[in-house]
Amino acid sequence: MNAILANTPDDINLPDWLKSCLKTLSTEQSDSSDARRTNDTDLICRAFIFAYQLHQGQYRKSGEPYIYHPVAVAGLLRDLGGSPAMIAAGFLHDVVEDTEVTVEDIESKFGEEVRRLVEGVTKLSKINFKSKTEGQAENFRRMFLAMAQDIRVIVVKLADRLHNMRTMEVMSEESRRRNAQETRDIYAPLANRLGIWRFKWELEDLAFKYLEPQSFREMQKHVAEKRDAREDRLKTVSDMLRTRMVEAGIQCTDISGRPKHLYSIFQKMQRQNKEFNEIYDLAAIRVIVTTNEECYRALAVLHDVFRPIPGRFKDYIGLPKSNRYQSLHTGVISPWGRPLEAQIRTLEMHRIAEYGIAAHWKYKETGGSNFTQTSPSDEKFTWVRQLLEWQNDLKDAQEYMDSIKNNLFEDDVYVFTPKGDLVALSAGSTSVDFAYRIHSEVGNHCGGAKVNGRMIPLSTKLQNGDIVEIMTQKSNHPSLDWLNFVATSAAKNRIKQWYKRSRREENVTRGRDLLEKELGKTGFENILKSDAMHAVAERCNYHSVEDLLAGLGYGETTLNLVLNRWREIIKSQQPPVASITEIPPNLPTSAPKVSREAGSVISRASDSPILGVEGLVYHLAGCCTPIPGEQIIGVVTRGRGITIHRQGCNNLEHVECDRLIPVTWNGAIERHTHPQTYPIAVQIEALDRVGVLKDILSRLSDQGINVRHASVKTTLSQPALIDLGIEIRDRIQLEHIFVQIKKMSDILNIRRVGENNE
Known part of the structure; x- marks a missing residue:
């Protein structure tokens, strides 16, 4: 253990809790009762040292050592009461992505439990996707699959995202906005679903800061201006309630004010279309008692002291939220005449409200000091199972992302089965949603529904407290019309799946x-x-x-x-295809436009398209078909005058030097009404489908290109080869045509060839 302490870096500021762990390991442990605690501390310290060594020399964009980030993530997990394996995963969550270490290495050094957590958090950064949406969807598919095996994966990921959001100032504006939007759409709702309130509000406020910076600054200013007065009023209310609770014999652990976070205030202003000075309940009073029975007694005292606001009472103790949140919520008129929100809960309920799923860690001892998180199989993880079911149901990346966002943002409505079992559904759900929530077969054979003993249309929205009974028949089957009114993604997917199968x-x-x-x-x-x-x-x-x-x-x-x-x-x-004659770069951009004459031409000095052959008979070589804008050279032939080749033509290799004469295109020649064109040949590789040649010829016709001939060769399971002879004015037009044809989705390759190679 002394070796670990000796290797502890002294160039970074470690948090006190980590220093304490390292110091503990530097001393001998003689008491056997401390064995498990020592082993846990050993795991944490080994993970830190391993991460420090791997990240050594790496720096964040802010310039600080990279190790600061995993230390901060591990600290957040420790504050949530995470296990040693979770804290170790916090240290190691980036090593697979940023170093050469593999998940197998993690398992060999730290065990299967830590490996599972690290692997679940690791991004798919080494896989190339065709779109950001596709990559994002695959990341979340993998993450939710890991969550199904161990729900703690998402808690580690939330801690990672929270610290990244805290330190985004040095990133580009585009990166900040992209990460902030993803945080608002996915991670803050995930924190809410897990009940980790302290993560949720900070993630929302940080996303708010980068997505609506001006509104964020305005909220900060407004809240700061009224802070002192608000705190004084809340203290007055707290003192009044504390006195009355003592008189009623209620053991009150704490009464305190809780300011609402900035994004919550902003949302309310947007939702109610109000200005800041019209929002009164900027804070809430929180009453912590010892038992459930005292919660209801405290509610009676509160309503006796202050006038209750009708319709503002909610009992989340009798009907807990899906994330296991429990409290009594009520709205009252404060002594200064404004609405005041009050929450009443036990100390255990408060711990769950703050830490969410982290307050429910369930471990089973598997021997020694090893502990394993139980899989998310109970009611509070229904939404996780739904997300997993959609992995196979939804193939489109965008649809999958939309389903995730919609499900995470769902509010709940609570209804009962005829036997009195409680069922939580998203707000706006109907009896069809209820039927599919009970079982897929119940939904597939649903023929009608009774709510509170009365027959209702299937499209009727359910209300809190409704008792729902589904009538089924084997001959019934889903209707596509149901897709127009069902509210839950699970029901929509089941209806679609039935039609796909049937x-x-x-x-x-x-x-x-x-x-x-x-x-x-x-x-x-x-x-x-x-x-x-x-x-x-x-x-x-x-x-x-x-x-x-x-x-x-x-x-x-x-x-x-x-x-x-x-x-x-x-x-x-397809193997790369080398063109017989590649179009060389950096050639003259201007090209002459002259009247065309068939066959060999006797050049005249006044209007010759080629300079250097004035008064001589010349013709263009068929092997390389030069066109204006390309570098050319003349070859003196026996009996046929001058042949004009493109420079670099293969047929020039064996020509005697004394037969070569320098020639150039006449770039100064004026444009004529009918510009001269030159024949060239091109070969196109395209997907073999009906109409592909027609589409290519149509594209050429639109560009005013004359096609001299066309032929198509096809082979089973191979691309089609299309040979075209076209007439081109100059190199500029040829390049333009190549660009236009390459834009066609079916084109695999296009190249220019010589007529003698057709």
Whole structure:
């Protein structure tokens, strides 16, 4: 242990709790009762030293040593009451991503539990995605899968995100806004779902700071200006209530004021369309008692001292929130005539409200000092299981992200089964949502519903306290109309899944027809059986090509997405094609425009398109088909005058030097009404589908290009080869045409060839 303390870096400021751990290990432990505590401390210290050594020499954008970040994350987890494995994971959460260490190395040094936590938090940074949305969706798919095995994964991730949000000042504005939006959309709602209030409000305020900086500063200013007066009023109310509680014989642990956080005030202003001076309940009074029974007695005292506001009472003790939050909420008129919110709870309820799931850590001893987190199988983790079920149901990245956001933001409405079991649903839910919440088969065979003993339309929204009974028949099945009124993502997905399964053959046929129209009938069956198409299915998150066709026919995935994946894989499988004559860079940009004459030309000095052959018979070489704007050279021939080649033409290699004459294009020649054109040949590789040649010819026609001839060669499961002979004015026009054709989604490659190579 002395070695660990000796290796402790003295160039960084360590928090006191970590110094204490390191110091503890520097002394001998003689009491066997301290063995487990010593082992826990040893795990924490070894993780810190390992992280420090790996991150040594790395710095954050702020310039501070990188180790500050994992130390801060571990500290946040410690404050939440996290286990030694969680704190160790806080130290190690970035080492797999930022160093050469693997998760296998983590397991060999720190055990399977720490490995699972670190692996769950690690981003998919080494995988390239086609869009930010796709990458983001895959990150969350992996994270929620890890959460299903150990809910503590998301708590480590929240601590990581919170410290990153605290230190974002040095990042670019675009990065700050992107991270802040993700924090508001995903991480703050996750903290709320887990009941970790202290994380939730700070994440929301920090996101508010970067997304609406002006409004944030205004909120800060308004709240600061009235802080002293607000604190005085809350102290007066606290003293009044404390006196009355003592008189009523209620053991009151604490009565204190709690200011609302800035984003909460801003949201209320936006929701109610009010100015800051119209928002009265900027703070709440919190009463902490010892038992549930005293909560209700304290409520009676509070309503006796202050006048209650009708409709503002909520009993979250009898009906806890889905994140296990419990309190009595009520609104009263304060002595200064303004509304005041009050919360009454026990000390245990307060601990749960502040720490959420962290207050419910359940460990089971597996021998020695090893402890394992139980899997999230109880009622409070229903939303986690729903997110996992959508991993297979929702293939589209954007739809998956939208479902996550909608589910995390859901408010709850509480209803009962006929047997008295409590069911929590999102606000706006109907009896169909209730049916699918009970079981998928109940929803699939739902034929009607009774609420409080009365038949109601299935689209009727449920209210708190409703008793719901579902009538089912085997002959009933879901209706697509239900998608217009169900509120929960789970119900929507179950309805869609039923239609996909029940009409699978029809969907496969429709998907096959859609794809065949694009890829063509020739060799289509071989294409479907090819390895490339199987790779397309995997890239689109399907297990087989048939599943892909069914998803395409149902509309679960789009034809454009499938074709894009197909093109990407075909291109990756094609060897690079070297052009016979590459277009060299940095050539003259101006080109002459002259009247065209067929065959050989006798050049005249006044209007010759080529300088250096005035008065001589010349013609353009068919092997390289030069065009204005390219560097050229003349070759004296026997009986045919001068042949004009492009410089670098392969046929010039064996020409005697004394037969070469320097020539150039006449860049000063004036434009004529009918500019001269020059024949060249191009070859195009394209996906073999019906109409691809027509689309290419249409694109050329739009550009005013004359096509002299065209031919297509096709081979099963291979790209089509299209040879075109076109007439071009100059190099500039040729480059423009290449750009236009390359923009077509079906084009794999385009190159220029000589006429003698066709």
